[in-house]
Amino acid sequence: MSGKVAFVTLATNDTYSLGCLVLGNSLRRVNTSAELVVMVTTGVSNSMRTQLAQVFNVIQEVNVLDSNDPINLSLLGRPDLNVTFTKLHCWRLTQYDKAVFLDADTLVLQNVDELFDREELSAAPDAGWPDCFNSGVFVYKPSLETYQSLLQCATSQGSFDGGDQGLLNMFYNTWSTDDISKHLPFTYNVVSQAFYSYLPAFTQFKDRVKIVHFIGAVKPWHHTYDTNTNTVTPLPGTGHSQEFLQVWWNIFMQTVQPSLDPSLAEELTMNLFSKQSPIETEQSEAKHEAKYDVHVPYSETIHTVFPFKPPKVDEVFYNVVDNDDEKSESGDAKTEPEETIVTMTVMPRSYSELESHYSEEPLSHVNPEEPPVGTYSAPWITEGWEKASKEPSTCPPEYKTVSEIVETNIETGKPDPEDLSPGTKENISIEPTATNESELEKVGLVGELASMTIQTQQVGPGESLSDAQRKLNWERGQIDYLGQDSFENIQKKIDATMSSESSVPVSTSNPFTPSTDTTAAVVKPKQPEVTTAKKETKVSSGISISLSSTKK
Ligand SMILES: O=c1ccn([C@@H]2O[C@H](COP(=O)(O)OP(=O)(O)O[C@H]3O[C@H](CO)[C@@H](O)[C@H](O)[C@H]3O)[C@@H](O)[C@H]2O)c(=O)[nH]1
Ligand SMILES: [Mn+2]
16 A cells, blocks of 8 residues: 555434444554544534544545535535535545545444555445445545546436435446456445345355445444343344444444533433423424534434433333233242233335434433433334333324224234233234145245244243344344354254155244254244234335234
């Protein structure tokens, strides 16, 4: 590496700044010898800039309309391309001979200083369309001339995806064919969901991963982190690797969170948790905006990032405790409570949708006096469940109670809503289920595995919650591919099933746990009569909740 070089990233608000802080720390951890630059816009608060300055050598304020040239003027008519153009400012950092741009949602696991030996424009293939490069990691040469040409291209042609990636792929349109040395190995920009699309490769090459990229609407800071266990639980349906997320959170909790400006955190806390009327909240947000000249999406940030007054553990969205009956039957008051596990899949389809749910009204049920420990959870899930279970009549439409969903959405085999209210022992599963004999025959072995469901997910005295959590994760599609649910173990089960030649009923332990695990719940392929309901509701906000229930 010769000349002056830098890693460059970008944040337009305080939330993405958190990503920059973790990224910057991850680069320091692997002892990079390059300088670190973060480009910020007016959306980044002063207090956040102070913290960024502890990690980055240069904090470069950028503004798309600040250079007063004719091209910039023509951008006035294209506000949609603003964020796109903000990234292009990295070409203006001409104090460096070579630079590597890294998205704020990337994480460096190994030293990558060798990237500075590459030429512009070097990048890794995009997982979605490998003839395009992903613009979250690229090597480039700062140059005002290139910057102007990029703006020119943008204003004349636009961007085919509305973002910088489309634009850059149009500008560097020979990348896929011209020069293989400009193709960075995928290990320099591994999408965090890679283990889903090609598990054997992920298993084989995981240790070579140098840079992880958390693409998509859900970012590392949105996930659920538990300060008791120091573990992160990926949000349902995002497909992010738990392992990579854990690294992100470890860095965050160790190096970023302890020095976040308390006044910023305090304001965030106040806004989210005090019992303010919407008007008061608006006023205090206005105050905050006046102070920092920025709107921080408070509720989005706080639940996963700030350890203040989280929901109580027994309010966490998927655990519903009701052990009254069991207690009186067993006569042992000290018996661990039995729990019914309810699984809901709530998938925001876009970033703005996600954001709108994080901006729901404050979690008024949270006691501000509670100590800052416990489980963090996405507020729209927690609050939804909390409201659904306690005051069904006041629920906003997207937070229907389970029994309401049953009443309004069941097409066949309507069960007694009582069975689905909190405290029942029936499991509500998100698994697709075969509903009649012929369908069951058609689905075959894979189908049978897919339609297996844990009959009763009671958490008894002999079974720890983490076992239950693991099963829950499995149901949510967050399979522990590298651990208990490894391909090897699944294969063992498949082999066992094949050799026994029996179809239904198969009485066996959970196929996704080693056969020696005797504590696993009994699992068998679902038979027609056990499926009593499958219901799906699409609510106005676009959140899709799909539930099906199983009865013994
Ligand atoms: O409100 C925003 C949005 C984005 N960014 C910055 O821009 C980057 C790109 O946005 P991101 O949310 O990371 O996009 P991706 O989910 O990674 O989506 C893809 O599409 C984007 C738009 O084309 C490209 O920039 C990405 O590199 C590409 O991976 C971020 O990392 C930040 O550095 C902000 O600072 N504020
Ligand atoms: Mn990104």
